[in-house]
Amino acid sequence: MKxxxxxxxxxxxxxxxxxxxxxxxxxNGGRSLNAIIGSSPIPAFIIGKDHLVIFWNKALExxxxxxxxEVVGTDQQWRAFYKSKRxxxxxxxxxxxxxAVPQWYExxxxxxxxxxxxxxxxxxxxxxxxxGKWLRFTAAVIRDSDQExxxxxxxxxxxxxxxxxEAALLRAHENLESKVKDRTRELAKANKALKETTDHLSxxxxxxxxxxxxxxxxxxFRTTFVNNSIQDITGYxxxxxxxxxxxxxxxxxxxxxxxxxxxxxxxNLKGTYRFEYRFQAADGSYRWFSDHRRLITTTKxxxxxxxxxxxxxxEERRIRREGELRLQQMIQSHKLTALGEVVTxxxxxxxxxxxxxxxxxxxxxxxxxxxxxxxxxxxxxxxxWSDRGVSYVEVCDNMKEIIEEFKIASLRxxxxxxxxxxxxxxxxxxxxxxxxxxxxxxxxxIIVGAQIRKTVSRIDQYIDxxxxxIPGHFQKIEQVIANxxxxxxxxxxADRKGKITITARYLSHHKAIVIEIxxxxxxxxxxxxxxxxxxxxTTRRDMEGTGLGLSISYGLVKEHHGVIGVLSRPGIGxxxxxYLPVNGDKLMDIRPAILCIDNDTGYLNNxxxxxxxxxxxxxxxxxxxDDIVAYLEDHPEVDVVLSEINLPxxxxxxxxxxxxxxxxxIFVVLYSADQAALxxxxxxxxRPDYVLKKPFSMMQLQTWIREAGRQRL
Numbered sequence: 016m017k018x019x020x021x022x023x024x025x026x027x028x029x030x031x032x033x034x035x036x037x038x039x040x041x042x043n044g045g046r047s048l049n050a051i052i053g054s055s056p057i058p059a060f061i062i063g064k065d066h067l068v069i070f071w072n073k074a075l076e077x078x079x080x081x082x083x084x085e086v087v088g089t090d091q092q093w094r095a096f097y098k099s100k101r102x103x104x105x106x107x108x109x110x111x112x113x114x115a116v117p118q119w120y121e122x123x124x125x126x127x128x129x130x131x132x133x134x135x136x137x138x139x140x141x142x143x144x145x146x147g148k149w150l151r152f153t154a155a156v157i158r159d160s161d162q163e164x165x166x167x168x169x170x171x172x173x174x175x176x177x178x179x180x181e182a183a184l185l186r187a188h189e190n191l192e193s194k195v196k197d198r199t200r201e202l203a204k205a206n207k208a209l210k211e212t213t214d215h216l217s218x219x220x221x222x223x224x225x226x227x228x229x230x231x232x233x234x235x236f237r238t239t240f241v242n243n244s245i246q247d248i249t250g251y252x253x254x255x256x257x258x259x260x261x262x263x264x265x266x267x268x269x270x271x272x273x274x275x276x277x278x279x280x281x282x283n284l285k286g287t288y289r290f291e292y293r294f295q296a297a298d299g300s301y302r303w304f305s306d307h308r309r310l311i312t313t314t315k316x317x318x319x320x321x322x323x324x325x326x327x328x329x330e331e332r333r334i335r336r337e338g339e340l341r342l343q344q345m346i347q348s349h350k351l352t353a354l355g356e357v358v359t360x361x362x363x364x365x366x367x368x369x370x371x372x373x374x375x376x377x378x379x380x381x382x383x384x385x386x387x388x389x390x391x392x393x394x395x396x397x398x399x400w401s402d403r404g405v406s407y408v409e410v411c412d413n414m415k416e417i418i419e420e421f422k423i424a425s426l427r428x429x430x431x432x433x434x435x436x437x438x439x440x441x442x443x444x445x446x447x448x449x450x451x452x453x454x455x456x457x458x459x460x461i462i463v464g465a466q467i468r469k470t471v472s473r474i475d476q477y478i479d480x481x482x483x484x485i486p487g488h489f490q491k492i493e494q495v496i497a498n499x500x501x502x503x504x505x506x507x508x509a510d511r512k513g514k515i516t517i518t519a520r521y522l523s524h525h526k527a528i529v530i531e532i533x534x535x536x537x538x539x540x541x542x543x544x545x546x547x548x549x550x551x552x553t554t555r556r557d558m559e560g561t562g563l564g565l566s567i568s569y570g571l572v573k574e575h576h577g578v579i580g581v582l583s584r585p586g587i588g589x590x591x592x593x594y595l596p597v598n599g600d601k602l603m604d605i606r607p608a609i610l611c612i613d614n615d616t617g618y619l620n621n622x623x624x625x626x627x628x629x630x631x632x633x634x635x636x637x638x639x640x641d642d643i644v645a646y647l648e649d650h651p652e653v654d655v656v657l658s659e660i661n662l663p664x665x666x667x668x669x670x671x672x673x674x675x676x677x678x679x680x681i682f683v684v685l686y687s688a689d690q691a692a693l694x695x696x697x698x699x700x701x702r703p704d705y706v707l708k709k710p711f712s713m714m715q716l717q718t719w720i721r722e723a724g725r726q727r728l
Contacts, residue, residue, distance in 0.1 A: 052087065058171040061157070062105050064618070066090045071167060078173060079143065080417040096150075097519045104154035105167040115343040130155050137174070149178040171194050198264050226325040232262075232310055236279055237463045238263055238323070248327050250297025254571050268293035268301055270712055281307075282321060286310045291328065293624070299617020301624055303329045353666055373425040380418050387563030399489050441477070447486040447575075447599070448695045452519050452528055453478050455489060459496045467504040471513035471534075480529055486599045487575050495568040495579075499591045502565065506589060522649060526597050527577070529651055533590035533680070539583040546728075547581055577604045582654050582680045585643035592651055592728075607726040612643065612658040612670075622657060624705060638666050640673050647678055654680075654726040657716075660707075668695045675701035682723050684709060 038480075058075035062068055067090055071083035079095035086092060091098050094209040104124075107115050116124060127133035133155035141212055151174045157166040227241040237260040241253040256262050267275055269359050271292040282288045287309045292302040293301040307555035308323040337350065404430060456478060467474065500515065507513035516533045539547070572579040576599045583589035596603055608630045623629040630653065656674060658668035668684045673685055683703035687693060693706050705719060 046703065060086075060092055060105070060287045061166050061168050061169060062090075062092060062109060062169045064164065065107055066106055066109065068092050074172065078148075078171065081289075087706050096142065104136060104152065105169040108132070108134070109164065111164070127153060127155070129394065137502060138218060144175075145176075148173055152575070164711070188410060193625075218269070228323050230321050230323070232283060232321050232421075233317075233321040234280075235260060236264075239320070245325070248296070248302065248325075249294065269710065270714060275306075276336055279618060282308045282310055283319075293621075294325075295621075298620070299615070302327050303332050303624070319726045329624060330580040333624075336608055372421070374419065376421050376425060379421070382487030383414055387414075405487060447488060449484040450487040450492060452482050452492070452530060452595070453480060456494050456496060456517060456519060456530070458489075459493050459500060462493075463497050463500055467515065469504070470507050470509065471504050471515050473514040475516045476512070478517070482519060482521055483597050485528060485575075485597050487595065491571045491574065492595070495593060496530065496532070496570050497594075498565065498568045503532055503534035503536065503589070503591075506534055506538075508537060511535070520648070521597075522594075522651075523582050523592065524649070525603065527594045527603060528595040530595070531590055531651065533588060534675040535679075536590040538585040538587050538589055539581075540585050541722070543728050544583060544724055548579070573602075575599055576602050578603045578728055580652075580726055583684075583724065584680050584700050587679055592726075593721050605686060605728050607728060608650065608653045609655040609657060609720075610643075610647070610650075610653045612656070612662070614642065614662060615659065617618050617627045618659075625717065636663055636664070638664050640670050643670060644673055644677060647674065647681070652726065652728065655684070655720055657684045657686070660685050660692045661689055666699060667692075669695075671703040672700045675703070684716065684719075687702075 027137050030571060031131045055072060059070070059072050060075055061070040067088055068086045068173075071081075071086050071092075075095070076082050081095050082459050084281065086094065091100075092103055092105070096103065101113075102112075102118065102119060104116070106112070107119065120134075120138070122463065123138050124134050124136035127135050131152075134152060135151070135153045137151045139147055139149050143150070150171050152169055152171040154167060154169040156164045157168055159165050226245045227240075227242050229247075231237045231239060232296060238256040241256045244253055245256065245671075251262075264272065264276065270627060275290060275292045278288065278290050287307075289305065291303060291305050291309045294304045295301050304327045305326040306323060307326075308321050310319060310321055312319050387426060414637060449612045458475070460474070464474070500517075503515050514535045516531070518529075518531045518533075519631045520529060521527075522529055548565050569579055572593055572595070575595055577593060577595040580587060581593075583593070594603055594605055606628060609626050610632055611619055611622050611626075612631050612632045612634060613622070614634045619631065623631060630650070632638075633648065647656075656670075658667045658670055662670075667687070671683050671685055674681055682706045684707060685709040686709045688709040690708065704723065705716075707716070
């Protein structure tokens with residue numbers, strides 16, 4: 016028989032059954048119905064198209080206290096459930112009033128998943144019994160062979176005890192949740208009750224955001240019980256934990272396993288212990304677990320056991336680490352703000368006496384010019400000169416030098432004070448105007464280009480000529496770019512072929528223009544980068560550097576609601592990035608990012624869990640190296656790239672080569688589980704910073720990245 020034939024027969028059987036029911040209702044007056052459902056323990060009644068009761072079984076008589084004789088042939092079926100007359104569910108269906116169901120049973124009904132045109136509902140009926148009853152009831156129409164409605168049936172189930180149990184269970188759950196929050200104190204009080212009511216409490220624990228478990232305390236720590244919540248978090252069933260005695264241990268991250276197993280011994284010594292570690296889920300990713308254990312002692316030491324709770328704190332740790340990053344940014348911002356307030360006061364206090372000195376130097380010079388010829392004519396040969404151990408000529412020469420040095424020193428102090436005021440000044444009230452960045456850069460090169468070319472042989476420009484204009488102050492942005500260009504050329508040693516690259520492009524995802532000035536100079540280490548934007552910090556103190564250029568630039572960029580950042584590697588060079596919002600009405604929020612590339616989603620999740628600033632590359636089978644390079648162009652905040660070598664559509668070695676050629680300052684790490692892939696076929700291609708055998712230590716990788724130095728934004 017074909018599949019279609021089976022379906023046809025099924026439909027014919029359904030019609031046949033419906034026809035039988037229809038005939039019973041029409042012709043037999045319910046005699047056969049009594050044989051079919053009359054003795055059923057399920058309360059039920061049937062009404063005809065005229066709403067008169069056709070059938071009222073024994074179970075319903077017992078439930079309602081109303082006999083069949085009282086209601087059969089009447090339309091008083093409502094008496095069993097309500098004080099006053101109103102339609103039952105069966106009444107609505109016999110009249111095909113499906114739209115009226117929500118009016119009478121709002122929030123209490125659903126459409127049946129088993130029977131077409133049938134409804135299921137749950138409600139409380141205070142008139143039933145001494146204290147009322149909860150009923151779950153189902154209503155459906157009965158049709159004849161011609162699909163005509165001939166009757167409606169309603170079945171009922173007394174679920175009062177289940178509802179009472181459910182309410183008790185909910186109260187117990189809320190009580191237990193409160194106890195769990197108090198952890199150690201409340202758990203100690205609940206141990207005896209937990210042991211005596213394990214089966215009951217395990218039902219409640221299923222809905223808590225923790226995984227409760229028990230294990231042995233014999234040194235092997237075999238898991239003996241895990242509640243079902245573990246499957247929602249890890250994808251593993253409780254049976255996998257209890258069946259394999261080493262299942263839990265084998266899924267702890269290799270970098271954490273030895274420490275965790277060593278710390279487990281502390282549970283038997285201290286009685287309670289809490290630690291955190293990474294646990295591998297079924298999809299290959301790792302989740303951070305907070306593991307709280309308590310030793311339960313019995314009269315027999317050999318029967319001691321441990322109860323515990325696992326809590327997934329992956330998101331909590333991510334938020335915590337992100338908060339730490341934001342805190343560091345806030346500290347740096349507040350530090351510079353505080354410095355601004357200090358230098359404002361210092362500049363004010365110094366300015367007055369310095370102005371007094373500077374104003375009196377011309378007077379001193381004039382007085383000396385007047386006195387000197389008088390001394391020459393009347394006192395040059397005076398004997399007191401020799402008695403004092405000094406000659407007239409020495410005094411004259413020294414006095415001229417001293418006055419000249421006074422001039423130079425006062426001018427330098429004035430420049431420092433001007434720089435301090437520039438750094439610490441509040442935003443000026445002068446309105447911003449529309450500024451074209453390409454014009455600003457061209458103007459700067461006209462001013463400082465000749466000076467820069469003394470040490471730099473190449474100035475490459477990649478300026479998008481279609482950049483949108485931004486609101487700002489032309490001269491202030493010009494000053495920032497000039498400061499950065501001068502710093503760049505001063506960082507290039509005399510014996511090196513200097514190169515400066517200037518780029519400017521629009522970043523749609525930031526709605527900002529980024530201006531980058533990159534050099535191949537000496538670069539800076541992490542300690543210098545930590546203070547690079549602080550006033551008076553300079554590495555060229557012996558060359559009369561004041562340390563105010565970058566701090567002033569920082570203030571000017573901030574005034575434009577922008578962000579200034581620096582990425583530098585010793586011996587390779589530095590790149591300063593200035594982000595200026597196209598709509599400059601609010602401050603930008605840009606942070607360094609790590610780009611992670613891998614087609615193994617499980618391992619990729621493991622890596623990304625270690626770095627709160629990780630940016631996932633959605634790898635596709637048709638991904639090419641150019642796609643990733645384009646992503647880095649559009650995301651200059653990325654300063655680290657981690658990539659698998661064996662990717663389906665490209666080679667990690669080719670990717671590293673392209674990145675190092677275009678972005679020499681980006682920190683690149685390649686890795687693979689394939690030992691042969693760890694060595695490139697072409698030994699002359701640019702090498703990444705590290706090549707790692709997978710799996711590798713995430714803690715070690717974090718250390719390397721930290722030591723290399725991240726981008727300061």
